[in-house]
Amino acid sequence: MTDEIKMAHGGGGVLMQELITRQIIPTLGAAGSSELSDSAKIDLPGVSLAFTTDSFVVWPLIFPGGDIGRIAVCGTVNDLAARGAKPLALSLSLIIEEGFPLEILRKILTSVAQAADEAEVKVVTGDTKVVEKGSAHGLFINTSGVGLMRQDIDFTFERIVTGDVIIINGPIGDHGIAVMSIREGISFASSVKSDVAPLSEMVARVIDKCGAAVKCMKDPTRGGLAANVNEMAQNVGFVLDQQAIPIRPEVEGACDLLGLDPLTVANEGKMILIVSPDAAVQVLKILQGHPLGQGAAIIGYADDKKGLVRMKTTIGGERIIEIPYGQELPRIC
C-alpha cells in the first residue's frame, strides 16, 4: 500500500478492502470489531439489533430516478435489510457547503422524507454542519440506522453451502449508468433511471415466508455484482450464468461505450439472495410478485471452489470474476 489515500481506495474494490483490513481494523484494535458485514449485530437481553452507518457523496446530487436524499435513506435501510433486520430508526447528518441553494436542500429533504416513508422508518435524530465553499461537493450526507433482527436466524456468509442458489431481484447496473449518463453526457442512456429503492419490505416478505432457507443477503452497491459476490465467497465458490444475469440493453450499450464491465457497476436497489436450492423457486416467485423484484432471476449457484467466482459465458466459456481493483477506468481498446 502506498502512503497516501487514492480515489480508488473508496471504490469498493481490492484497495478499499486492504485499507480496512490492514489499517483501520488493526489500528482500532480491541476497540473495533473484526466482523465486516454491512450491518453489525448487537445482542441485548431478549433482542438483537442491527446497526449500520453510511456516508453519501454522490455527484451529481440529483440524477435520473433519484437524488442524494433518497440514496441516503435507501443505502442504510438496505444494509439493515441485508442482515434480515426490520429498520427501526435512522439518523441524518448533513454537511452543507456555504452557498448551497435552499431550494435544492428542500427538494433533497423531501426525498429523504418520501424514502423513509416507503421504508416505514423514522428519522429520529440528526446533525447539521456548514463548511466553507469548496470543501464539500455541495452536500454530503451521513445516515446511521438501527434495525430489529430475527432471533432465530442470522443471515451471514458462514451459512452458505455448495449447491445454494444465487438470486437477484432485477437488472444490474442501472444506478451507476444513470449517474454516469449525466456525468459523461451519454444521451442514449438517458432513459436509464437509478434503481435506488428501499428493499426492507421486499426482503421481509421473503424471509417471513422462507425463513432459514434464505442463507445470506447482500446489496451490491459499490463494486457491483463482481465485488459483492466475491465478498460472499468465503467458504464456497460461485458460478454465475452470464445469460441469466438480467441487464438492460441500454446499460449494456453504455458499458460497452465507456469500456466498463456491467458486473462492476453500482446498484442501489438490488439485493443478492443466497438460498437453498429447494426454496429457490418459491423465493423467485415472491420476489417477482413484488414491485421491486419483477425482474428477479436465478443467476448462479455456489460450489466448492472456495473463494473463486467464475462466470459461464454465453458462448459456453468460463471466466474468473475478480474483485475490481478500485475505481474502474474506461478503456479505449
Place this chain on the structure above:
Amino acid sequence: MPPNSSNPNNPQHPLIKALTDLGHRLEPSKVKIMEVCGTHTVTAQQVGLHSLLPENIRLISGPGCPVCVTPAGYIDQAVYLATEHNVHISSYGDMLRVPGVKSSLEDARRRGAQISVIYTVNEALNTARQNPDQTTVFLGIGFETTTPPTAYALQTAKKEGLTNFKVLAAHKTIIPAMEALLTDSELSIDGFLAPGHVSVIIGSNAYNFIAEKHLRPCVVTGFDGEQMMMGIVRILMQLVENQPKIENVYPSRVTTTGNPHAQKIIADTFTPADSAWRGLGVIPLSGMKIRPEFAQFDAHQAFNLDEPDDHEPSGCRCADVLKGMILPNECPLFAKTCTPTTPVGACMVSREGSCSVYYKYAKAGVPT
C-alpha cells in the same frame, strides 16, 4: 438449481466442436496463434475463450494493447508537463495507472496535477476552448482507430486557431510491428488474428505480406466470442491444409482496401516515423509523427521534448511475453514482485495484459 441446468458448456456448439476436431488433427503440434489487439484480448478474457481451446492450441496476446506498448518515458513526459508546466492533461482512462519510470498519471493527479479522463477528443478541445489561459495537452495514443480522431482534433485546432491545444502524440501502426515479429528469427507464431476495427481503416490487403512473404495464416475477425472462434477455426483449417492466406470473417465491416477518408485524414496530419515500443524497442516507421504543418499544436515541439525512452524494469521479461516466446510464469518477477495490484511490467499493468490474465487463471488452476 441443479448446476447443469444453468448455461452449461455446450460441446455441441459447432464452433467449439470444430476447434476440438481441428486441435486433434493438428496433434502432436502445438499451435501458437497471436492476436494483436487489446479488444481481442479483452473479448477472449470476457467470453472465456481460453477455456474453450484444445490443449495444443494457445492464443497469445501480441503488442496490440496501446497501454502495454507505450514506453514508460512517455508517461513521465506527460507527468512532467502537468507538474512543471501547469498544463491540463486530457487522457483516455487506460493510461492513468500505467507506471512511468518516476510515477503514474494517477499518482500525479493525487498530488494535485490537473489530469482528466475523457471519452472523446472533443472533450479535450472543449477544455482548451473554455480555458484559453491554460494549455491543454491531449495524450494521443493508440492505433489506426484512435489516430483519425486525433488528426481531426489537430485540424480543428488549426482551423480555429486554438493555440493553447497541443497533442503529445504516441500513435502507432500495427503492420510494422507484425512485420518485426515475423522477421524475428527466435519467434514462432503459427498464425495471426487481425483486429477488425483497425482493419476497417487499413483494409485486409494490408496483411497480404503475412501469407505471401512469411507463409502464415491471418484472419480478420470482429469482436465477439463467436467471431474470434471463427477466426481461430479458419487459421487451424489453413494449417491443416497447409495453405496460408488472408481471410476475412468480418466482411460486414472490413473491405480489402479500408476507409479512404480515414486514411487521408491520417496522411494529411501525420507522417510515419521510427517509434519505441515498450518492451520491443524501436521499430522502424511504426509510429506516427505530427506533420510540420501542425507543429504549433505538437507538444513535443512546444515543450522541446525528445522521443520518449523505454525503460523496462530490471528482470522484467515483458518483451519476451509480448513476442510469445515465454509464458508469463517463466518471468522471474511473475507473481513475486509483479502482481496485478503492484505491477512492474506493462503486461501486468493493463488488466487485459497477458500477464494479468495469466495471473488470474493460474490462481484459479485453469489452463491457459
